[in-house]
Amino acid sequence: MKTQLADLVNILETSGSNPENWPPAIRAEMEAFIASSAAARKAVAEAIELDRCLDTLSEIKPAPDLAARILAGLPQRPAARPRPLRRGAIFAVPLAAAAILTLWLGQTGPVPLTSGAPEATASFKFEDDTLVWEMPSDVLLNVASLDPVDDVPEFDCFYEELGCFGSTENRESSLMLTSRNLT
Amino acid sequence: MTTTFPLPAVFATKRLPSVGFSPGQRSRGQTGAALLHSVDAPDKVAAVADSDQELMKRIGQGDRSACQLLVERHLDRMLAFAERTLGNRSEAEEVAQEVFTRVWLHASRWKPTEARVTTWLFRVAMNLCLNRIAKHREVTLEGRAEPTSLQPQPGAIAAKKELSWHVNRALQELPEKQRIAINLCHYEGWKNREAAEIMNLSLEAVESLLARGRRGLKEKLSKIGPELLQGEA
Numbered sequence: 001m002k003t004q005l006a007d008l009v010n011i012l013e014t015s016g017s018n019p020e021n022w023p024p025a026i027r028a029e030m031e032a033f034i035a036s037s038a039a040a041r042k043a044v045a046e047a048i049e050l051d052r053c054l055d056t057l058s059e060i061k062p063a064p065d066l067a068a069r070i071l072a073g074l075p076q077r078p079a080a081r082p083r084p085l086r087r088g089a090i091f092a093v094p095l096a097a098a099a100i101l102t103l104w105l106g107q108t109g110p111v112p113l114t115s116g117a118p119e120a121t122a123s124f125k126f127e128d129d130t131l132v133w134e135m136p137s138d139v140l141l142n143v144a145s146l147d148p149v150d151d152v153p154e155f156d157c158f159y160e161e162l163g164c165f166g167s168t169e170n171r172e173s174s175l176m177l178t179s180r181n182l183t
Numbered sequence: 184m185t186t187t188f189p190l191p192a193v194f195a196t197k198r199l200p201s202v203g204f205s206p207g208q209r210s211r212g213q214t215g216a217a218l219l220h221s222v223d224a225p226d227k228v229a230a231v232a233d234s235d236q237e238l239m240k241r242i243g244q245g246d247r248s249a250c251q252l253l254v255e256r257h258l259d260r261m262l263a264f265a266e267r268t269l270g271n272r273s274e275a276e277e278v279a280q281e282v283f284t285r286v287w288l289h290a291s292r293w294k295p296t297e298a299r300v301t302t303w304l305f306r307v308a309m310n311l312c313l314n315r316i317a318k319h320r321e322v323t324l325e326g327r328a329e330p331t332s333l334q335p336q337p338g339a340i341a342a343k344k345e346l347s348w349h350v351n352r353a354l355q356e357l358p359e360k361q362r363i364a365i366n367l368c369h370y371e372g373w374k375n376r377e378a379a380e381i382m383n384l385s386l387e388a389v390e391s392l393l394a395r396g397r398r399g400l401k402e403k404l405s406k407i408g409p410e411l412l413q414g415e416a
Contacts, residue, residue, distance in 0.1 A: 010394065012397075013393065013394035013397045013398065014375065014390040014393045014394050015375065015393075016368075016369065016397075021374075046401070047397075050397060050400060050401050050404070051369070053346065053350050053400075053404055054350060054354075054365075054369055054370075054400070056343060056346050056347040056350055057267070057347055057350055057351055057354075057370075058344075058347055059263075060259075060262060060263035060266050060267070060275075061259065062258050062259060062262045062276075062279070063276075066258065066262070066276060066279070067251070067254050067255055067258055069280070070254055070258070070279065070280050070283050070284075071247070071250065071251055071254060071283075073280055073284070074247070074250065074283070074284060074287045075284065075287070075288065077245055077287065077288065
């Protein structure tokens with residue numbers, strides 16, 4: 001009986017005086033015990049009294065404008081940011097790119113690096129019985145259309161005796177100008 | 184569908200389940216008769232629970248009208264819980280504001296499978312209350328402001344309010360976790376295991392808090408004059 005009373009007190013303390021909130025498995029047993037025990041009824045009466053005291057607290061109602069104030073005070077939401085790549089995508093994207101590149105290279109073949117240009121390879125060559133080591137950069141110097149003498153820019157020359165270069169035309173006009181100035 | 188029965192005056196002040204309560208969520212202080220008052224049909228409750236999830240989804244997409252609906256639906260309970268936990272109306276209003284601000288900002292990350300919306304709301308409110316209590320811990324109980332809405336008033340007509348004031352004071356004097364457990368289970372009608380979920384504690388731990396809290400309240404209230412208690416009966 002002492003154990004039953006202790007159990008009842010424990011239920012009253014953890015679940016209150018309303019039997020509907022008691023564990024269903026022991027509710028019937030406890031109700032029978034309460035009916036048969038004055039001590040149990042006293043414990044229940046005390047629990048009911050405590051619940052009744054707790055229920056005297058006033059109902060709490062929000063101020064009429066509180067909801068409006070809360071809604072007005074909501075901050076601006078930060079703009080939605082794009083979702084970061086998931087872990088799988090971190091590996092999948094570079095792998096896919098590599099696969100596409102591989103397929104493309106497989107279809108087109110290697111890209112000629114010297115397409116349209118003279119063959120640029122280092123090699124030994126015989127020129128007039130002389131062994132010449134030719135570097136790829138030498139090819140760039142062998143431009144057939146360039147004559148280092150003929151392609152010197154023309155300069156105007158007033159005094160031919162000084163030995164300056166110049167076209168005949170320029171030279172003649174310069175001489176005429178010089179003679180006019182002298183006379 | 185809501186069934187309403189006339190009740191004795193003693194139950195008239197009891198806060199009854201509002202929209203959003205589950206069938207099991209009602210005050211521990213209610214008797215069987217009181218339980219018949221305003222009981223929501225399970226299908227309606229299920230629909231409400233679904234719509235809470237739906238509202239969270241819409242809020243996550245930036246829908247202010249959905250947020251307004253959620254505020255209107257749960258503000259009463261958030262405010263009551265915070266005020267009974269903190270014993271202060273203005274702080275309770277700030278907590279309610281903060282709860283719904285967090286809903287607004289974090290709803291996009293809400294996962295419906297994790298918990299019910301109401302469970303989550305109460306957990307947020309509880310944590311905010313505990314933060315405030317921790318900040319005020321250095322203030323002695325004597326120096327604490329009395330609850331403005333429950334100041335004792337002279338005169339026979341105020342006898343009930345006086346008892347109410349003593350009860351509230353006794354509640355405020357309990358350690359905060361015991362107060363929160365009683366607040367959740369007695370006033371907000373959560374079952375013990377649901378309160379354990381909100382408080383992130385084991386069922387045994389919550390029941391221990393409830394038992395110690397009720398014993399503490401009984402001891403404090405036993406010091407009140409019996410005429411006050413009997414006058415209320």
